Amino acid sequence: MPKLDLVSAIEGRKRELLIDLLRQHPELTLGDLQQLARGELGPMLRLITLADLRGFGQSESVPPASALRRVQTSHAPASKAPVPSVLRPAATEHAARPDLNTRTxxxxxxxxxxxxxxxxxxxxxxxxxxxxxxxxxxxxxxxxxxxxxxxxxxxxxxxxxxxxxxxxx
Missing domain, CATH: 1.10.10.10 (Winged helix-like DNA-binding domain superfamily/Winged helix DNA-binding domain)
Incomplete structure (x- = not known):
């Protein structure tokens, strides 16, 4: 298998895994995703669409080669801030407060x-x-x-x- 095909396959699997993890954690907020986007997952996270998260277009599990090149060649500096794990149920221990409604x-x-x-x-x-x-x-x-x-x-x-x-x- 040529090196480019192997890299594309690995990036495609990483993308699928990230989509699966995001689907498993619907409690993540847009703020959590924004914080994740500042880290090393950012370039790949920016390529995921709402359609991907909803399950539309599942047959297209590997993004186009041009999108993969953007992920591989991205030189955006990685943030030093800690990124919350998508494997934890909530981003902070204080986030869950059922009696708090700041929308009213x-x-x-x-x-x-x-x-x-x-x-x-x-x-x-x-x-x-x-x-x-x-x-x-x-x-x-x-x-x-x-x-x-x-x-x-x-x-x-x-x-x-x-x-x-x-x-x-």
Missing amino acids: TAGREAFDREIFDAVTAIGGPVSAAQVQAHVGGTNTQVRAGLNRLIEAGKLTWSGQARGTRYHLV
């Missing part, structure tokens, strides 16, 4: 009160991760709540990225 105004207000109470209880400058450890929810939900409290004039912030700290006004 009342749910957001209740969650914002919990966040404010957590910042007050912790005291001093706090990180989003510390708040998340107290109130649960996803990183995105906590940061959105912190931003709403900043806009409401209840909190202020300093720093940037992972160094951002939130303070009572």
Whole structure:
């Protein structure tokens, strides 16, 4: 078997395996997939369509050679951030919180009160991760709540990225 055929076959099997794993874990969010796309799975993940995940076009298990070349020659720098395993049931231990509904105004207000109470209880400058450890929810939900409290004039912030700290006004 020529080398190119072997490489194409391996890439095709990797793609099939990734599709199967994604199908087995419907609880993955778009945020989880975005985080996965930053790592070494990114080039292959970017070639998977919703039709692939739904099972349409299963006879086309190997992508076209042009797509495989893009995967093999991609020089995108790999992220140093940890990538959640698709084999774990949830991306974070705080993600599953059935009583939390930030899609409604009342749910957001209740969650914002919990966040404010957590910042007050912790005291001093706090990180989003510390708040998340107290109130649960996803990183995105906590940061959105912190931003709403900043806009409401209840909190202020300093720093940037992972160094951002939130303070009572």
